[in-house]
Amino acid sequence: MQANWNNSYAALPAQMFTRQAPVPVAAPKALMLNAEHAEELGITFGEDWPLFMAGNQIPQGADPIAQAYAGHQFGHWNPQLGDGRAVLLGEVIGPQGRFDIQLKGAGRTAWSRNGDGRAWYGPVLREYLISEAMHALGIPTTRALAAVATGETILREQGPLPGAVICRTASSHIRVGTFQYFAARDDTQALEALLQQAIERHYQKAQTVEQFLSAAVATQARLVAQWMGLGFIHGVMNTDNSHVGGITIDYGPCAFMDEFVPMKTFSSIDRQGRYAYGNQPNLAAWNMAQLATALLPLTEDREASIARFTEIVQGFGDIFDREYAAVFARKIGLTPSKETGVLVDGLLRMMANIGADYTLCFRALATGESHAHLGAHPDFADWHARWQAAGPTQGALAQVNPAIIPRNHLMEAMISEAVAGDMQLFHVLHEALKAPFSHCDTPRFNAPPDPQEVVTQTFCGT
């Protein structure tokens, strides 16, 4: 494995991570390599790539560490989390800039608490497909570079399961919880170094703490608006899973909705619906308030900064509303305006009333088949007439409303087959999800689940 390694995080103050090699696995075996992404990263792999992507061999130039972070989990403060099952091999600089190369499921670290540091096929293959699908859908996200089977058996609630490691890449792994970790310890040296690193990697124009916070708030608002447009539910928007660079990170119990339920929740551990579809903007704003709090030790005039930061965080709502209006205006082929907003609300209300399939319903606007999905609704004829009168640009609709998304029941089927040793469905789905806006010839990939296939719960990625 060859790459241009340049490990800036490992050069930060020592309390920000532990030096940590991945724990070798019993029998690394290739599951998937993302050759196109490797090229974007300037990485050259040889035949022996599974050894590197399993953590059994350390690439020359890497400097493996496990990062420190804390976080609010479901609103409860946890002062110490950290990479308990992930190791950052290092950073590479390639044609598209600097990227973190991280192995997830890489074995126990200093941050593992009671966990085994491992992962099984399910969360690894799920993250692989969903993160790559998100990328193809145009959503800022971590990427998947490789998946390797470990030849080890992992014990989970469901019983013994085959182990795997995913290599994910990211513009950084700096979370709101990373700032919180050092703020909680009054460690301004680390906080300052972290801020500089985050600015360098995400917001090079920011010259002050305030400008950094404003940029983080704006990109987060934009990201969540994009999630909403796709019916995506992250599922575990804890501050440790909230990225300061506004990218989607940590695909645990995430899910795309089939039928539209505005307060839909899938995650088995989200009993109160804290991270329900419709709550995502509020919770993202809450996370930004935690970021603001963690940045306060870096300001000179604390009182003035509290006032200013409060304003910035309160600005999340306006930015989100603007982004949301833009996303949904595009989804119905119009430009944002008050009238467009009324049409969007009307459409979503009809969809919610009859539990229409979120993805198919929007796609049908592009294909002229809306009647098949919403025709039964008493308001549909009127809505459709008003929409047509507003003059939508029908041609653009197929470029924003995907034909296929990684539906939960397909992910479940893919995982069951993979565990049984058959990777065929994984590969076919992967190919199809690379072109989510193209018509897909496999009816099974377009269709909502049959009643007996419906997935009602998703689980954290352990």
Ligand code: AMP
């Ligand atoms: P997450 O579910 O990815 O948000 O992880 C929350 C925290 O639990 C992080 O500190 C993880 O590193 C840790 N964690 C999750 N699964 C494991 C595992 N199997 N072994 C050790 N630590 C884990």
Ligand code: MG
């Ligand atoms: Mg996490």
